[in-house]
Amino acid sequence: xxKSVQKKTKRDAAKSTGVSPMVIRRLPxxxxxxxxxxxxxxxxxxxGELSEMMHVxxxxxxxxxxxxxxxxxxxxxxxVNYLYAKISELLGVGxxxxxxxxxMGNLGKALARxxxxxxxGVDIVGMFDISPAVIGEKVGDGVVLPLSELENFCLDHTVDxxxxxxxxxxxxxxxxxxxxxxxxxxxxxTGKELDHLPPxxxxxxxxxxxxxxxxxxxxxxxxxxxxx
Amino acid sequence: xxKSVQKKTKRDAAKSTGVSPMVIRRLPxxxxxxxxxxxxxxxxxxxGELSEMMHVxxxxxxxxxxxxxxxxxxxxxxxVNYLYAKISELLGVGxxxxxxxxxMGNLGKALARxxxxxxxGVDIVGMFDISPAVIGEKVGDGVVLPLSELENFCLDHTVDxxxxxxxxxxxxxxxxxxxxxxxxxxxxxTGKELDHLPPxxxxxxxxxxxxxxxxxxxxxxxxxxxxx
Numbered sequence: 001x002x003k004s005v006q007k008k009t010k011r012d013a014a015k016s017t018g019v020s021p022m023v024i025r026r027l028p029x030x031x032x033x034x035x036x037x038x039x040x041x042x043x044x045x046x047x048g049e050l051s052e053m054m055h056v057x058x059x060x061x062x063x064x065x066x067x068x069x070x071x072x073x074x075x076x077x078x079x080v081n082y083l084y085a086k087i088s089e090l091l092g093v094g095x096x097x098x099x100x101x102x103x104m105g106n107l108g109k110a111l112a113r114x115x116x117x118x119x120x121g122v123d124i125v126g127m128f129d130i131s132p133a134v135i136g137e138k139v140g141d142g143v144v145l146p147l148s149e150l151e152n153f154c155l156d157h158t159v160d161x162x163x164x165x166x167x168x169x170x171x172x173x174x175x176x177x178x179x180x181x182x183x184x185x186x187x188x189x190t191g192k193e194l195d196h197l198p199p200x201x202x203x204x205x206x207x208x209x210x211x212x213x214x215x216x217x218x219x220x221x222x223x224x225x226x227x228x
Numbered sequence: 229x230x231k232s233v234q235k236k237t238k239r240d241a242a243k244s245t246g247v248s249p250m251v252i253r254r255l256p257x258x259x260x261x262x263x264x265x266x267x268x269x270x271x272x273x274x275x276g277e278l279s280e281m282m283h284v285x286x287x288x289x290x291x292x293x294x295x296x297x298x299x300x301x302x303x304x305x306x307x308v309n310y311l312y313a314k315i316s317e318l319l320g321v322g323x324x325x326x327x328x329x330x331x332m333g334n335l336g337k338a339l340a341r342x343x344x345x346x347x348x349g350v351d352i353v354g355m356f357d358i359s360p361a362v363i364g365e366k367v368g369d370g371v372v373l374p375l376s377e378l379e380n381f382c383l384d385h386t387v388d389x390x391x392x393x394x395x396x397x398x399x400x401x402x403x404x405x406x407x408x409x410x411x412x413x414x415x416x417x418t419g420k421e422l423d424h425l426p427p428x429x430x431x432x433x434x435x436x437x438x439x440x441x442x443x444x445x446x447x448x449x450x451x452x453x454x455x456x
Contacts, residue, residue, distance in 0.1 A: 024442075024445065025442070027441075027445075028435070028437070028438035028441040028442065029435070029438065031441065032419075032435065032437075032438075090445070091441050091444065091445045091448075092441075092444040092445050092447065092448030092449075093441070093444070097444055097447065105338065106334045106335070106337040106338035106341065107334070107335070107338035109334040110333065110334035110335035110338055111436075113334065114436075114437075116419075116436065116437035116440065117440070119437070120437060120440055120441055120444065121444070122440065122444065160447065161443065161444075161447075184447065184450075185443050185444075185446075185447050187439070187440060187443055191260075191344075200450070202443065202446050202447055202450065204439050204440070204442055204443035204446075206436065206439050207256070207257070207260065208339075208342075208344065208434065209256070209260075209342075209344035209347070209348060210256035210257065210260075211415070211432050211434050212344065212345070212348055212350065212415060212432070213255075213256040213259065213319050213320075213321070213348055214252075214253070214256065214432055215389065215413050215415055215430065215432035216319065216320040216321070216325055216348065216349070216350065216389075216413075217252065217255075217318070217319045217320050218413075218430050218432075219320065219325065219388065219389075219412065219413050219430055220319075220320030221320075222412075222428070222430065
């Protein structure tokens with residue numbers, strides 16, 4: 001269910017914004033490069049320069065960026081701040097979502113301390129675990145709460161997103177508790193794909209191991225190529 | 229450079245295996261689902277059942293799996309063990325790569341303790357940091373070594389992959405040290421893309437934040453849709 005809901009939403013998104021789902025998937029990467037340019041005080045950039053930096057063809061860049069408004073001007077290039085603002089707006093950065101992290105092991109801690117949330121307009125308002133070893137521990141600006149406090153916490157706070165970094169065995173019972181609390185976005189690191197979710201619950205699954213396999217696959221192909 | 233090298237390799241890989249790069253990207257997901265089926269004692273599966281489980285159309289599955297050998301038989305379905313073995317072989321699982329982790333903060337620890345390496349045939353042989361607070365600490369089966377030991381360690385051990393979980397400010401100087409040590413695969417979590425690498429160095433960049441942005445984007449689209 002989760003996956004098909006996402007797909008529907010992406011198609012809807014594409015329809016309402018006029019941007020294809022493939023381009024939408026590529027926008028976070030533009031967002032990162034543009035932020036780097038702004039940090040370095042660069043105000044304009046040509047598609048050629050951006051192409052060299054991002055290792056994407058200049059024509060791909062023109063196609064990606066032109067399809068949601070003509071930002072580029074012949075002989076001038078792109079206005080970096082304007083493009084960054086437009087992409088941020090399209091991606092929903094600065095919408096002010098509130099997130100909680102469930103499972104404060106090493107991964108939960110690494111994520112909770114990561115400035116990526118703040119940079120993307122997401123505020124971590126709570127952290128939960130069941131282990132007495134971490135309950136009460138200060139992580140970043142907050143303190144880890146017992147998971148038994150989840151319902152009370154959500155009565156007092158607005159929570160949009162749950163970051164799931166708990167063991168996969170526990171995920172189904174936790175997600176059942178999240179549904180009536182009005183949380184509608186799950187960022188799922190458990191490796192377990194979620195089925196039978198309500199249609200208004202969106203899930204983004206992160207499978208870090210898939211990327212390790214891709215690296216190993218490329219290494220193996222290169223070795224085979226070298227041996228031939 | 230890194231990115232273009234990867235692309236070239238993927239194209240070469242596609243040429244030598246006869247499998248398209250898009251299919252290759254999807255294989256780790258099949259690998260995960262098939263492992264789950266084996267764990268549950270399931271010996272055969274039809275494309276229809278796999279389709280329902282994976283939320284992919286049955287025709288997509290037949291297309292993906294048939295393009296590297298006719299595993300499926302009409303009325304019988306796929307032999308799960310055979311398919312798993314074939315995909316594992318194609319992905320290079322069990323090739324016995326050796327990895328080190330550089331940067332033993334929370335993310336480094338979370339990765340080093342994660343069974344995903346073992347499941348994918350990658351052995352973590354060393355862990356390094358510069359902080360006296362973690363040097364000497366036991367993580368999983370090993371002990372964190374000072375980064376100053378890197379060169380000596382690599383003289384005594386075979387190391388293929390470096391997992392980079394150090395602060396992005398330090399990455400360039402560390403990668404310069406890795407090049408002469410014969411390490412040819414970088415799994416890069418720093419968020420900084422690497423340029424000017426030797427052509428035999430492969431990089432897989434992990435940008436976890438991109439996935440958070442995709443989730444926020446979908447949530448925003450849904451809200452806009454609801455308001456209309």
